[in-house]
Amino acid sequence: MKSIAVRLKERSYHIRIDAGLLDESGPLARAALGERSRRAIIISNDTVSRLYGARVERSFHRAGFDVHRLTVGDGERHKTLRTAASAHTFLIERRVERSDVIVALGGGVIGDTAGFVAATYLRGIRFVQVPTTLLAQIDSSVGGKTGVNHPLGKNLIGAFHQPSLVVIDTETLGSLPPRELRAGLFEAIKYGVIRDRLLFDRIAREIERLKRGEPAEVAHLVARCCRIKADVVERDEREGDLRRILNFGHTVGHALEAATGYRRFLHGEAVGHGMRAASLIAERMGLLQTGDRMAIEEAIRRVGPL
Ligand SMILES: NC(=O)c1ccc[n+]([C@@H]2O[C@H](COP(=O)([O-])OP(=O)(O)OC[C@H]3O[C@@H](n4cnc5c(N)ncnc54)[C@H](O)[C@@H]3O)[C@@H](O)[C@H]2O)c1
Numbered sequence: 001m002k003s004i005a006v007r008l009k010e011r012s013y014h015i016r017i018d019a020g021l022l023d024e025s026g027p028l029a030r031a032a033l034g035e036r037s038r039r040a041i042i043i044s045n046d047t048v049s050r051l052y053g054a055r056v057e058r059s060f061h062r063a064g065f066d067v068h069r070l071t072v073g074d075g076e077r078h079k080t081l082r083t084a085a086s087a088h089t090f091l092i093e094r095r096v097e098r099s100d101v102i103v104a105l106g107g108g109v110i111g112d113t114a115g116f117v118a119a120t121y122l123r124g125i126r127f128v129q130v131p132t133t134l135l136a137q138i139d140s141s142v143g144g145k146t147g148v149n150h151p152l153g154k155n156l157i158g159a160f161h162q163p164s165l166v167v168i169d170t171e172t173l174g175s176l177p178p179r180e181l182r183a184g185l186f187e188a189i190k191y192g193v194i195r196d197r198l199l200f201d202r203i204a205r206e207i208e209r210l211k212r213g214e215p216a217e218v219a220h221l222v223a224r225c226c227r228i229k230a231d232v233v234e235r236d237e238r239e240g241d242l243r244r245i246l247n248f249g250h251t252v253g254h255a256l257e258a259a260t261g262y263r264r265f266l267h268g269e270a271v272g273h274g275m276r277a278a279s280l281i282a283e284r285m286g287l288l289q290t291g292d293r294m295a296i297e298e299a300i301r302r303v304g305p306l
Contacts, residue, residue, distance in 0.1 A: 002223045006142065006230040008237055011162040015142060015226050019215055021169040022055045022130070026063030029101065029128050032165040036099045037126070040065040043087060043114035044105040045074040048132050051175055056105055056130060065101075068094060072113070076262055079109045079149050081157060087117040098122050101164070107133035107180075108140035108267075112155070115146030119161030126164045132172040134184025134218075135268055138191070138225035139246075141166050143233040154254070154262070160238060168226075170219050178211070182304045183268025185210060186249075189299050190275060191225045194245050195232075199224050204299045211304070249275030265306075272306050 001018040016028055029040070040060045044053055049071045060067045070090050072083050104114035104127060111129055118127035129141035147158020173181060185203070188210075192200025202220075203210065209217045229246065236242040253274030257265055265273070279296045282288035300306070 002219065004223065004226050004230055006162075007234050008162060011144075013162060013164050013166065015166040015168060015230070017168040017170065017219060017223050017226070019169065019171045019219065021167055022052055022172065023059050025056050025103070025128070025130055025167045025169075026059035026061065026065060028167055029060065029103070029165055030063040030065075032128070033101055033126060037101050038066055039094075039096060039100040040067050040103050041091065041094075041096060041100065042067065042069045042103040042105055043072065043110060043117065044069070045072055045078070045110055047074045048106040048110065052105060052132065052172060056103065060103070072110075074109075076109055076149070079113050081148055081150070083113055084117050084120070084148055087114070088121055091117070091121050096121070096125070098125050100125060102127040103130060104128070104141075104163075105130045105132065106136070107131065108136045111136050111141050112145070112147055112158070115144075115161055115163065116148055116158055119146050119159040124161060127161070129163045129166040131166070131168060133176060134173055134181050134222075135187055137168045137170070137173075137222050138184060139187050139229065141168070142226055142229045143243075144237065154257070166226075168222060170215060170222060173213050173218060176213075179266065181213060182211065183266040185303045186268040186272035186275070186300065188221055188225055189296070189303070190246075190248050190271060191228045192299075193275065193296060194248050195228045196224065199228075200295075200299065204295070204302065207299070207302045249273075249278050252277040269306050272300050272303070276300060 004015040006013050057067050102118040104111045118125050131137045131141035144160045144162035146161050147155045150156040206217050249271045253270035256270045279293045283293045
């Protein structure tokens, strides 16, 4: 098992990465949360709950938690205050207490929504991220940005609330649709460009193995991306300055998503286009050499169609 520490004083936590780790999620949560935590509320969507809900539930049971499962709708259109409010009602009706824990099982939509529910219920209870998409494993589950969409814009309602633990089971990527996997790979290229030339070169070199989801290569990628994100967040938790580096490719990417009503592109695909645009602008401004711009283009092209 790979372990990555995110050092944020009293909000510090670990990211645990391994194949098959869903079955250990309960004991890992018990170790991170202590004995007082009695109940675990697993928040997931229909798709992921059907695939992995029972395994996570069993693991938390085994670790002595009283487990409840809340299943919400699948997709970005469910990342709303309405979904969050229905989750709040679920928690209130079951008298969930501050020492209890929310478990976010799913992609970034579930992680953001369940994290927001954890941030706001009883002025904040602890939560564990169990991300099941590549994008969520390398990006959204780490760093504490939680939130939901508003009819007037994406991610406008939210809170910074760090998880107590992130459990990444790389095997869950085996059931991910190939297009979702590729969307995550575009975000992985982002980390290479902003922070790590060696990672960038390795992604370019091993792209076919990554697209096949080869366990060892994917595990290396996930761990490296998490380390980079953790480093950035440790230095600038609330996006005062450095954390904006993570937005490389996102200015044009977000504009594309908005202009197409969030229907045409997956987030990672929009970021793929955004990185191409940002690289061109940087080249024209004399901030990026032509050879590097072409290497970025080529890596994006090899991930697949945008
Ligand atoms: N908080 C942050 O820092 C941060 C960073 C980046 C993105 N985000 C947010 O993340 C969201 C996008 O996340 P996403 O790309 O994970 O999308 P998603 O959560 O919608 O998941 C994509 C699809 O894959 C399905 N799925 C998930 N895991 C699966 C699995 N293992 N097998 C089969 N199907 C599976 C989901 O049900 C869904 O249909 C956006 O809302 C974005 O704003 C947040």
